[in-house]
Amino acid sequence: MEKTSRVNQTIVSDFLLLGLSEQPEEQPVLFGTFLGMYLITMIGNLLIILAISSDPHLHTPMYFFLANLSLTDACFTSASIPKMLANIHTQSRTISYSACLVQLYFLLLFGGLDNFLLAVMAYDRYVAICQPLHYSTAMSPQLCALMLGMCWVLTNFPALVHTLLLTRVAFCAHKAIPHFYCDPSALLKLACSDTHINKLMIITMGLMFLTTPLMLIIFSYVRISCAVCGISSSGGRWKAFSTCGSHLTVVLLFYGSLMGVYLLPPSTHSAERESRAAILYMVIIPMLNPFIYSLRNRDMKKALGKLFGSRKYSSYHDSDA
Template identity: 55%
Template sequence: MELKNDTQISEFLLLGFSEEPELEPFLFGLFLSMYLVTILGNLLLILAVSSDSHLHTPMYFFLANLSFVDNCFTSTTVPKMLVNIQTQRKVITYDSCIMQMYFFILFASLDNFLLTVMAYDRFVAICHPLHYTVIMNPRLCGLLVLMSWIMSILHSLLQTLMLLRLSFCTEVEIPHFFCELNQMIQLACSDTFLNNTVMYFSAMLLAGAPLAGILYSYSKIVSSILGISSAQGKYKAFSTCVSHLSVVSLFYCTSLGVYLSSAATQSSHSSAVASVMYTVVTPMVNPFIYSLRNKNINGALNVFFRAAIKVPFFHK
């Protein structure tokens, strides 16, 4: 049967993880729990930073922005997946798919840029401590976040507009749990050379350059820490970076691992399962990584909970 190009295609099928119905209640409970933990954890971190004046510093300002973006990032994919599992319908409309892909690329890019900005903040704090307050002034911090948003919006808009020029065949099954750019390009019937070129070039530029900046910042940070004479000073300087370094490692290792493994094995199902690491797991564990050994955030959360709960006192 001859395939027919259809630029006005109305819907796609998201195949998800498994076609076995008995696994769907388990998957629904698992991803619902992870999503709720992600939203609550990042929301509490944002509230802690905003409610405590001692946390109104560049580092926590960027952290609050990262938590907000993480919540948006996971909200672009998980709710639709949960609805599909619960209703046992795997359909997503063409418009919804394009919109989901746009916001997914937007917030993934923002994650990338914010992690780079946070690395620069740690670089200035450790390598130029005497000039930190002058360099990392509120105007520069706001400008860095604004530029991150602008570049992410433009990148996402470019990829979306490039996709809109493609026509699709009658084969509209996406072997993923969300509308992933590479999977959608592979479904197209028209020539995708330009799309692939733009996708890989932008990935190298907008992911490679920030990663190079992070690695450069930490090379300078390590060099400065090694130059500190006291062991206590080395520990204090390193402890301010370990949380961010953990998040960076988790984000880049999982995302790069997914795309490198999918390119090597060409297994779409394996890629979908592995994508859970950076789309769901990473946003979920980020607030725990930053608050686990952070006395400032833990103290702010304690104050916040005491003010919110207002435990009544009973007198004899």
């Protein structure tokens, strides 16, 4: 049995990514749509990073984490969409075994980093609203750099563990993945060796590294809500809440799409449903984030105006991020 498993594992040199549709007439539409969304995502997030880095007024903890979130979103989308576009263009669905593992690692890494950065940004808003007098010390540049480093370490660990555990799995002759990317659950369904450890680690680390940031976000917004409700004037309450509007919108979109798949009963799961949810949090949300954080944010609009050489700027106001 062990010998057979090893033989089967060495035979599998590539997988087939079935993508979103197998109809030939739909491929040009899919290629054009996802190429357009990918370009918008990359340009939008790059502009956010350039605007923040070039404007000294935006060198604050809030925008420091926003720039890193934009970089993470760009990398997260780049881990899957270019390969999908290449497969459509070449009319090939193959992805090599090693490329599949590399893609899986970066998807887990940047997806987890997105998760932790949203939690850190919620903590930043909590300190700014609930402890404004201590904000400069509580969110010092050294502490911000330390929190960012911890986010990288905490997300790299589960990504590396899941990837290394998959190298021990023997795969059978059937190697079609019903997604446009290397989904870990779909890969385990193709295994012909024991995968109990893999599934156990997915559940354990999923609960640990997904729910912990979510709990921090919920805790932060509960404290923020209590603090804001204590403000006497309605204008003051609105001003305080407005600084969280963009971040809260992104949080609801990100976790709403994840929960829409992973908290549903297993009987309702399907490859089509999971692919649609993956498109939402892997493509659409990273594409929308630059718009969400800039359209109602005077600071960001002024910084973008400077970036494009505009001479007419509005005065700085409290931002909505």
